[in-house]
Amino acid sequence: MKGQGIHRLFLIGAAFIALICDPAQTLALKSEQPSVQLIVKTSPNAAFASKMTLDPEVWVNAVAEGTTQKTEYAPITDTYLSINDKAYSIDLAYQLYDTAHSLAIQLSGNMKQQLKTHVSALKSKHYGRLLSWPEAKQIITMKSMVTVVDLETGLRFEVQRRAGSTHADVQPLTKRDTEIMKEIYQGKWSWRRRAILVEKDGNTIAASMHGMPHGGDGIPDNDFNGHFCIHFLGSSTHKTGSVDPDHQTMVQKAAGKLTRYVQHASPNDVVELFFISINQRDPEIMTAIFPYRNHEQLARLKQEAAGIIAIRRMSDFAESEASDLLAIDIPATAVIYRDGFRKAEKSLVFQLRRSSVLQAWKIEHVENAL
Secondary structure, eight states: OHHHHHHHHHHHHHHSGGGGSOHHHHHHHHHHSOOEEEEEOSSTTOSOOEEEEEOHHHHHHHHHTSEEEEOOOOOOOSEEEEETTEEEEEOTTOOEEETTTTEEEEOOHHHHHHHHHHHHHHHHHHSOBOOBHHHHHHHSOTTOEEEEEETTTOOEEEEEEEEOSSSEEEEESSHHHHHHHHHHTTTSOEEEEEEEEEEETTEEEEEEEEEOOBSOOOSTTSSOOSBEEEEOBTOOOTTTOOOOHHHHHHHHHHTTOHHHHHHTOOHHHHHHHHHHHHHTTOHHHHHHTSSSTTOTTHHHHHHHHTTEEEEEEOSOOOOOOOTTOSEEEEEEEEEEEETTSOOEEEEEEEEEEOSSTTSOOEEEEEETOO
């Protein structure tokens, strides 16, 4: 196949270019040439990434000898294989994608199994454990100090649990910790939820935080007037006693389970995730509910969403049985708030599709979008 031949020549040429150089140049190229790496990061632009170095010869050959076919599909993924600074996306079936050349690459059975093993190990390192609140609070005991790691920026700071019966009420330990937390929120305190890791005594737990000081204080001279909340799996709010779906979505993301979370979502849940992605300013959540990363409507929706302060769904979801369906339309009336504009009401229609009853519901199109 023509695409496969071009791809093979590209890889072999990049890997063995040193053979046509003189010895001095060969040594220089070998020292400069990056190793083959497996990379896990929660979004394409995330600064926080976990990496695993792989044998260059083995993996250059494995990719070069893979079966290729043309595709316009760009998978939704958090996992990449980097060879000579060229990144291949890895989908859930461990197939590689060269999106720059519109190629899908199927590895041999043995190499695919090796890749699966490596990916599983690296994801275990990168993400947190999905522990319920009763389990988490046995580790994050009252007055204990823990490290918070933001899953996008990689910034980390120290906090102390000061209160909280259904989730953890915590405060930054020092002025510097407060400064780092505020940097994560781009210099402005916010109620927006973020996926985080909570580290204590060798445990790394998936969690979600917001960034708004409120309520009681307790640690002096830390430039933080009050506390903020950290939610774990199944945590609820103190005021209403209800589980916050926005926090729970971020907990799943922090555990590396966002794709699985979407796969088990009902049509109404998928639409709710659309609103969550906008309110929490998390474009990767919106990406996860579309069929593929380069979906024709997705880029415009993300651009529009970036200018929205908040969106509120005003209509209730209609009761419907969708277990045997492959297509369903979900209407929703929403009020949209934009900076410098009056609030506007919109009637949206979400067209959801799936290829079989075993597949996840995905948004195929949004009518009258934003």
